[in-house]
Amino acid sequence: MDIRAIFFDAAGTLLRVNGSVGETYARLAREHGKAVSVRDLEAGFRRCFATAPPMAFPGAEADQIPRLEKAWWHDVVRQVFAPLGPFPGFEAYFNALYDFFAEPQAWQLYPEARRTLANLHARGYRLGVISNFDARLFDVLDGLDIGHFFDPIVASTRAGAAKPEPAIFQKALAECxxxxxxxxxxxxxYELDIVGARNAGLTPVLVERSGRQQSTADCRVVRRLDELLTVLESL
Ligand SMILES: [Mg+2]
Structure with a gap:
């Protein structure tokens, strides 16, 4: 069966944080009276984000979801700072941080992303996003001028399921x-995108920009998004 739709993960695939998470966390913390090293924050974020519960709220009422999204991140950021001593300005800091990552300036596209999307769009593929993220994703994609390429944009917090659950992939398929x-x-x-997509029956492709997993992965691997064009010809 021919491929008609291409779904993209967002962070780490289409876009990344401008600078680094640790730098941003540290800069805003300093502005709120707390000096912490970039390295501690980067390591703390990785640890807490990796062990956080899935970013999805199955069964939640739609009007509750914005509060749940922010509370999810509040828990993560609170845990990042937990071992780093008192932080009286934490609540104001957290609000500033949450707002900051809703701004497109907090993010940058990978250099080939927009060109590749335009190319795939011109070839008639339906393009979508499947992301374990909250509703800030919609504004960020629009702000980076790529939102118009995608239909649907499926954010886990609004889908009631997060990758690697098949349900989030099924929701995107149903919309198409x-x-x-x-x-x-x-x-x-690999765990979220490849295993998840494969279990839902989609063709998975890993983008591995460092090239590290190129030879070991049991799926198609590209180093840049524009290599997708070659992958599509080979299917
Ligand atoms: Mg990612």
């Missing part, structure tokens, strides 16, 4: 009225 065999999903996380 396509079968799993008609869709490809590309992402930078």
């Amino acid at each position: 009225e396509l079968q799993p065999q008609e869709a490809l999903h590309i992402g930078d996380s």
Whole structure:
């Protein structure tokens, strides 16, 4: 069956944080009266983000979701700072941090991303995003001028399921009225994107920009998004 839709993971695949998470956390913390090293924050963020519960709220009422999204991040950031001593300005800091990452300036596209999307769009592929993220994603994609390429944009907090659960992939497929065999999903996380997409029946592609997993992965691997064009010709 021919591939008709291509779904993209967002962070680490289409875009990344401008600078680094640790730098941003540290800069805003300093502005709120707390000096912490970039390295401690970067390490703390990685640890707490990796062990956080799935960013999804199955069964939640729609009007509760914005509060749940922010509370999810509040827990993560609180845990990042927990071992780093008193932080009286934490609540104001957290609000500033949450707002900051809703701004497109907090993010940058990978250099080939927009060009590749335009190319795939021109070839008639339906493009979508499947992301374990909250509703700030919609504004960020628009702000980076790529939101218009995608239909649907599926954020885990609004889908009631997070990758690698098949349900989030099924939701994207349902919105396109396509079968799993008609869709490809590309992402930078083997556990979330590759395992998830494969279990849902989609063709998975790993984007591995360092090239490290090039030879060991049991799926198609690209180093840059524009290599997708070659992958699509080979399917
Ligand atoms: Mg990712």
